[in-house]
Amino acid sequence: MGIITLANFKSYMAITNEDKDSFLQSFIDGINLYVETLCHRSFLSQRVIREVNDGSDGKKLWLGRTPITEVERIEYGYSTLTVLDSSYYDFTGNAIFTEGISDFIFKKKESFWKVTYTGGYLQEQMPSDLILATCELAGLLYKDESGRLGVTNRGMGSEMAESFTRELTPTSKRILNSYKKVIL
Numbered sequence: 001m002g003i004i005t006l007a008n009f010k011s012y013m014a015i016t017n018e019d020k021d022s023f024l025q026s027f028i029d030g031i032n033l034y035v036e037t038l039c040h041r042s043f044l045s046q047r048v049i050r051e052v053n054d055g056s057d058g059k060k061l062w063l064g065r066t067p068i069t070e071v072e073r074i075e076y077g078y079s080t081l082t083v084l085d086s087s088y089y090d091f092t093g094n095a096i097f098t099e100g101i102s103d104f105i106f107k108k109k110e111s112f113w114k115v116t117y118t119g120g121y122l123q124e125q126m127p128s129d130l131i132l133a134t135c136e137l138a139g140l141l142y143k144d145e146s147g148r149l150g151v152t153n154r155g156m157g158s159e160m161a162e163s164f165t166r167e168l169t170p171t172s173k174r175i176l177n178s179y180k181k182v183i184l
Contacts (some may be wrong), residue, residue, distance in 0.1 A: 001123050002032030003043050013142065014128045031138040036182035040181040044067065045120035053113040054124070055106040059099040064181070065119030075114040076107075078172035093118075130179055133172035140168065 006025050010016070036042050041064065041149070048065055055061065061074075068091045074084040088102040096115070098104040105115060154156070168176070 001045060002029065003035055003126060004028055004032060004131055004138065005123070008131055008135055009138055012132075013139055027142065028138065031134060035134050035137065035176065038176065039179045041179070043121055043126065043179075045118060045122050047072075047116075047118045049116050050075070050114040051117070052111045053106075053115060054110050055113050057105065057108040057110040058107060059097055061106045061113060061115070062070065062094065063096065063098040063117060065117075065120060066181075067121070068096070068117055068119045070118040071096060072116040072118070075116075076112055078112070081114065087177070103161060127179075129175045133175040134166055136172045137176075161167065 006021060006028055009028050020149065046065060051064055053061060053063070069084070071091050074096065075081040075090065076084060084104070088099055088104045089098050091097065096106075098106075109162050126170075135164075
């Protein structure tokens with residue numbers, strides 16, 4: 001599973017036969033990986049065991065897999081780890097914070113913080129705009145039966161007209177850019 005499923009893509013492309021499902025699944029897996037690489041993040045919900053973090057010298061600790069749905073444990077230190085009491089922090093969709101709860105600061109030290117948490121989207125809660133933009137990208141890269149890329153429409157009956165596109169719409173570009181994780 002990933003951002004888009006076989007059913008998402010087949011519906012988007014109006015593909016009704018099942019002849020190419022194994023090929024399409026591999027293709028979709030590749031597209032999902034490409035979008036995750038492009039956005040510098042993984043989207044599916046997963047428990048992350050001891051994500052290493054350098055801290056921020058502030059009251060927020062930014063994590064790699066968002067949205068954060070559960071924080072199991074925050075540890076800090078090097079050879080001897082100390083567990084941060086959960087009464088010192090809370091979390092939002094993209095960060096752990098201490099603002100308004102305690103005076104605790106996430107000191108900036110290389111590989112000092114280790115966080116065990118669950119983050120990402122459940123498949124059925126994947127954002128619809130992200131699914132649409134990923135389907136559009138997949139559609140651009142999918143070769144139809146005649147070997148053409150990016151076929152966007154065809155006529156019906158004796159009227160045969162085709163048009164092709166080679167790039168994402170500005171809307172889909174904006175959507176994918178909005179999901180990019182900023183790497184500092």
